[in-house]
Amino acid sequence: MxxxxxxxxxxxxxxxxxxxxxxxxxxxxxxxxxxxxxxxxxxxxxxxxxxxxxxxxxxxxxxxxxxxxxxxxxxxxxxxxxxxxxxxxxxxxxxxxxxxxxxxxxxxxxxxxxxxxAKRRSGQVRKLLAATLEMDLDRKEVLRAGTLLKISPSSWRLLETLMRHFPAVVSRQELEAALWGDNLPDSNSLKVHLHNLRQQLDKGFETGLVETVPGFGFRLKDSN
Structure with missing residues (x-):
């Protein structure tokens, strides 16, 4: 190509x-x-x-x-x-x-x-766009379809990782590293943080944005 x-x-x-x-x-x-x-x-x-x-x-x-x-x-x-x-x-x-x-x-x-x-995307971008989400890294704001969301610090790190990879799948290991680096907690902690992220992203909307891809990881859906 x-x-x-x-x-x-x-x-x-x-x-x-x-x-x-x-x-x-x-x-x-x-x-x-x-x-x-x-x-x-x-x-x-x-x-x-x-x-x-x-x-x-x-x-x-x-x-x-x-x-x-x-x-x-x-x-x-x-x-x-x-x-x-x-x-x-x-x-x-x-x-x-x-x-x-x-x-x-x-x-x-x-x-x-x-x-x-050419093998990567720039890490210098100051605004991330994925599906109907917009993340402003300077203003520390996330909007979904123009609506300002309240995002916790841990959810922010998960969401930024998902948005930087959008529309690709992000492995469990990559998301765990985004939250805790090398100091991994017990096995259920990521599940709890993903649940919290879904709650913060989807409140007031009919469709969920974070999709589980069995055997591979998680990704953001291109959905309204």
């Missing part, structure tokens, strides 16, 4: 070089020459990785990355920039980038990093 990548870069010579190289490596790459166009493409399409220049016309890379994360976009971002100070890198990570590559760079290194990032 071809890996879809978005390149947002205003240096046309560099962009053409990257486009040709990535396409020879079997990577299908869209290109935007300014930040606003890059944001539009990122919102309209699904990409495995976004290659993002920092200094862009119409919207800089930091702002673009922040906008994506605030909207719940979890596509991994590799920031490409000539700025190499620690403060510049910290600013990039604070904005939501997942990796940082300083110009000039080797094309083979770009390829290695793109393929590595």
């Amino acid at each position: 071809t890996l879809p990548v978005l390149l947002v870069e205003d240096d046309i010579d560099l962009a053409n070089t990257l486009l040709q190289f990535l396409e020879m490596e079997g990577i299908n790459c869209d290109h935007a020459a300014n930040g606003q166009s890059g944001l539009t493409l990122a919102q309209q399409n699904t990409y495995g990785v976004i290659l993002l220049d920092l200094n862009l016309p119409r919207m800089n890379g930091l702002t673009l990355c922040e906008r994506l994360r605030q909207s719940g976009q979890d596509t991994p971002v590799l920031m490409l920039t000539a700025r190499d100070t620690l403060d510049d890198k910290l600013a990039g990570f604070h904005a939501g980038t997942d990796d940082y590559l300083v110009k000039p760079f080797d094309l083979d290194e770009v390829l290695v990093r793109v393929r590595a990032l």
